[in-house]
Amino acid sequence: MKKLLILSSVIIALAALSFITPPDTLVGRWQKTYRGVTALAAFRTNNTFDVFMNGKLFTSGKYTVRQDTLALADAGCNAAYYGTYKLGFFAGDSVRFVTIQDTCEGRKNTMHNATMGRVKPGEAKAAKP
Amino acid sequence: MKAYGYFLTAIIVFVLIGSAFVTDEPTDKAALGKRLFSDPILSRNRTISCATCHREEFAFADTSVVSVGVFGRKGKRNTPSAMNVLLQSRFFWDGRAKTLEEQALIPIANPDEMDLPIDVAIKRLNTSRLYRAEFGRVFGELPNKSNVAKAIAEFQRTLETNESPLDDWRMNDNETAVSESAKRGFALFNGKANCIQCHFGANFNSSEFRNIGLYDGKTLADSGRAAITKKAADLGKFKIGPLRNVALTAPYMHNGMFKTLDAVINYYDDPDKVVPNAINRDPLLAKPLQLTTQEKTDLKNFLLSLTDKRFVAKVTAVRKRS
Numbered sequence: 001m002k003k004l005l006i007l008s009s010v011i012i013a014l015a016a017l018s019f020i021t022p023p024d025t026l027v028g029r030w031q032k033t034y035r036g037v038t039a040l041a042a043f044r045t046n047n048t049f050d051v052f053m054n055g056k057l058f059t060s061g062k063y064t065v066r067q068d069t070l071a072l073a074d075a076g077c078n079a080a081y082y083g084t085y086k087l088g089f090f091a092g093d094s095v096r097f098v099t100i101q102d103t104c105e106g107r108k109n110t111m112h113n114a115t116m117g118r119v120k121p122g123e124a125k126a127a128k129p
Numbered sequence: 130m131k132a133y134g135y136f137l138t139a140i141i142v143f144v145l146i147g148s149a150f151v152t153d154e155p156t157d158k159a160a161l162g163k164r165l166f167s168d169p170i171l172s173r174n175r176t177i178s179c180a181t182c183h184r185e186e187f188a189f190a191d192t193s194v195v196s197v198g199v200f201g202r203k204g205k206r207n208t209p210s211a212m213n214v215l216l217q218s219r220f221f222w223d224g225r226a227k228t229l230e231e232q233a234l235i236p237i238a239n240p241d242e243m244d245l246p247i248d249v250a251i252k253r254l255n256t257s258r259l260y261r262a263e264f265g266r267v268f269g270e271l272p273n274k275s276n277v278a279k280a281i282a283e284f285q286r287t288l289e290t291n292e293s294p295l296d297d298w299r300m301n302d303n304e305t306a307v308s309e310s311a312k313r314g315f316a317l318f319n320g321k322a323n324c325i326q327c328h329f330g331a332n333f334n335s336s337e338f339r340n341i342g343l344y345d346g347k348t349l350a351d352s353g354r355a356a357i358t359k360k361a362a363d364l365g366k367f368k369i370g371p372l373r374n375v376a377l378t379a380p381y382m383h384n385g386m387f388k389t390l391d392a393v394i395n396y397y398d399d400p401d402k403v404v405p406n407a408i409n410r411d412p413l414l415a416k417p418l419q420l421t422t423q424e425k426t427d428l429k430n431f432l433l434s435l436t437d438k439r440f441v442a443k444v445t446a447v448r449k450r451s
Contacts, residue, residue: 042299042300044302050299052296052299052300053216053330053331054215054216054291054331055292056289056291056331056373057295058330059329059330060299060319075320075325075329076325076329076330079319
């Protein structure tokens with residue numbers, strides 16, 4: 001009886017764990033289409049990222065994420081300057097960027113309040129127009 | 130009954146001949162624009178088309194310093210590539226056209242290029258049974274200034290390239306798509322050489338105009354953007370050229386003064402050595418870059434990696450020559 005109780009507890013615990021959502025991560029590919037232009041951002045595990053427009057490399061840089069804050073720098077602005085954005089993951093497959101601080105106006109105008117949807121594996125190629 | 134047989138035969142022959150033409154008929158604006166782009170009907174003496182100077186094998190650019198128009202007349206500036214214009218916002222070296230549609234008609238009327246007033250060009254197209262039918266099918270109306278511009282512009286919008294080795298490297302994380310030298314060149318482009326300050330974006334150009342030091346008011350006297358804006362600050366400024374497929378679009382700069390990418394890189398390395406008394410040169414080029422020979426090679430290999438795969442055979446030949 002005791003063994004059955006332990007076994008039941010383990011099964012219940014495992015079942016509960018299986019419902020816990022893995023932590024949100026920016027690593028991966030994110031995409032958004034606006035006015036006929038498809039923007040795709042690739043955030044890699046080595047803390048580098050690229051942004052593509054219609055399948056063309058647009059800019060490259062480095063980034064870090066601490067809790068809900070993204071810091072990123074790219075050569076188009078200043079490779080040594082990191083703008084910061086609050087990350088808001090929602091709907092299970094989307095992210096919103098809200099400016100905390102960024103003196104690079106071009107980047108800020110593009111990113112502030114922008115949302116992107118996660119690209120599922122194998123879809124990146126199809127995303128190219 | 131015999132007459133009916135002749136009539137039936139005539140109908141069948143007519144349909145068969147007609148269907149032979151149908152296979153080549155443009156079905157949309159871009160296809161119609163492609164036909165117009167390559168048709169010398171739009172030049173005064175019917176010898177020059179857009180494609181005469183925007184040659185597909187050279188990424189829709191030309192190999193001459195300046196292109197030759199009707200009656201052997203020479204243009205005043207180097208022919209830019211007609212590719213990768215979808216995301217651009219100003220056209221011509223001096224940015225005189227704000228839209229592709231506006232741009233599409235200007236070379237037709239330019240006396241040094243096709244020298245055909247637009248009204249005359251429209252009349253010509255309207256005398257063509259073929260074009261009357263095609264415009265009717267695509268636009269639902271006869272050829273006019275607006276739909277001719279739309280068709281040519283729409284064709285140009287199809288000339289996008291996004292399958293260069295660089296794109297392959299970055300998009301697909303394919304580390305073998307470009308050489309280690311090209312990767313170092315990419316880092317230089319974004320770093321020490323500082324090319325990224327002007328050549329930024331999907332086509333490696335921004336919408337800005339810059340004076341790179343090719344104006345001295347004497348031997349180099351093209352005032353560029355200033356002729357359009359009438360502002361002294363724009364003296365010697367030109368549109369920043371996109372770099373996709375740049376290996377194929379020599380010679381370089383608005384005046385075609387550099388025959389090779391090596392010459393371009395050497396110029397940027399130390400502009401004063403080539404044009405010592407430049408007026409209004411951009412402060413970004415105030416100091417020599419002091420690139421080493423290896424760094425120059427790396428930069429060049431990076432630029433070569435911007436060539437789309439549709440042109441790979443061509444760029445291989447370029448490499449063999451250099």
